[in-house]
Amino acid sequence: MTGDRDGGRRPEGSAGTLERWAAILGGTALGFAGARRGSWALAALGGGLFLAGAAGVPLSSPLRQVALPAVRREPTTTQANVTIAVPAEKLFRHWRNVRHLAALFPHLDAVEILSDTESRWKAHGPGGVPVVWNSRLDKVRENELITWHTLEGADLPHRGTVLFRPAPGGRGTEVSLTLAYHPPGGAGGNAVSRLFGAAPEQQAREALRRLKRIMEVGELPTIEGQPSGRAERGRVTAKLREVTG
């Protein structure tokens, strides 16, 4: 997902580089994993991915058709984990100020604090579809844990838990984020897929990664806006299109 963030276009009909890379390398890993678990179906899928990746075949659409219906039938619970080289108190305080969370989820537009335990969230899905929900804190244990759930009428009904525990060896704090969405099929499921596409687990992981980077280095690394030979070429092809089209 992040691979295409800086505005490049991939050639029509060929797999994106991320998919190819993952298929070439991950395909084999999956193959091994499948063989190890005695699941030859999985092993074969791994092998197939490997070959598809090797040939640069576009995978995403057939793969989505095969893989996603199965995924969608499951209740959506997702967990992400990260170790941050910062004491738990600091992370807890940062998370407790829910306004900070907008920087962790790029889909979030605003977080409004209604009371000590309630807040109102505004986000947008792909194409700018507005998604709104109210959230209430359930349990708050100082420097350890924060849990919350959304209130009646939420566009994105879910429960969430963030857990902080000291990492061994002075490595800082282990942070776990768990999000449980209402089983898909209902309004909740639609909102989840609207908001996150097919990968809420990736969203959760990236949120924790952003938290880590903000807390450890105070900025998010970026290549957005850096020079490349693409910008110029893009402009030239656009101009050519104008002339010929």
Place this chain on the structure above:
Amino acid sequence: MRALCWNGVNDLRVERVPDPTILAPQDAIIKVSLSSVCGSDLHLIGGYVPTMRAGDIIGHEFLGEVVEKGPEVTRLNRGDRVITVSIIGCGKCWHCEHEEFSLCDNSNPQPAFEEMAYGHCTAGIFGYSHAFGGYAGSHAEYIRVPFADTNCFRVPEGVTDEQAVFVSDAVPTGYMAADMGAIKPGDVVAVWGCGGVGQMAMKSAFLMGAERVIGIDRFPDRLRAAQMKAGAETLDYSRVDIYDALLAMTGGRGPDVCIDAVGMEADSGAPSIKGLAIEDLYDRGKQALRLESDRPAVLRQMIQCCRKGGTLSIVGVYGGLIDKFPMGAAMNKALTFRMGQQHGQRYVKRLFEHIEKGELDPAYLLTHKWALDDAPQGYRMFKEKADDCMRVVFAP
């Protein structure tokens, strides 16, 4: 500005691109005065790393002058003559604090590729494909450096530009290769590959107390440089069987430390498997079909040749998967494997001291100095190793 862009396999062009700007508070902009080719760039140019995109600016070994800095850069000033370590550290994560800069948690803005392929993401690298962050490289008039306080180092007065430029990449990589070998006085060290990194590994091995260093390559000029400049004995793998030769030179023991300064596009060369170069055909065939991403000829040789209980130190670059890895030999011979992209920031100060004391002079790696406009030809020459080319350095 002008920059050397990768446009596809073996398609490099110098193009006009926008100037880089400060994108984050810890960035600096460096006006590049020298930027060197590196053997690992050849893997990118050849299309062996699948996350290159047309238009990417390559190059990761450079020297220049600070011309602009973000508000949070405190250790650098405009006008400073600096080198930048090719592998980017954030300076603050657990790995950076333990001087494992190439394992930085935070400097790669596109971690998804590596997480999927490797399980975890490692540091960003300048001009080194999108798996390693997609940062624009140094074969350009200007380059943006993130986390500049961690990654830029002022060059001491007594060190020349031609010496300093290689402290970005070739010197620390070679030095780290020797360092990972944990060389003890009296050790015999064999170095596969007599290019820039291999040469520096040989020099460093001596600095760390090696008694004998053996350089392995097939290009006469590189073997000559290994002998004359790095003080190594040499073996031409296209003429001798490396296993027989190394055992003959070490009383049948094998080298104590074996260093791989070649990486994924290795040739097995002469009949290292008796009679036929089957190994080469096998690896090249599988690599061409993308069924194996890397050719491990050097690794296999090192495992075979290394003394029992010895150490393999790997700084040659590998991207993905290799086949027919002699794990049985490695396990039963109780070999130690150390490897990694260089943690240059750990070594720069020490390296400048060695250079100032005259104990190490990397300037001889620079065999050709060309204008940036000639960079595509420069790479062709470097790839074909024509005109005794060790390293071409571009001066924009």
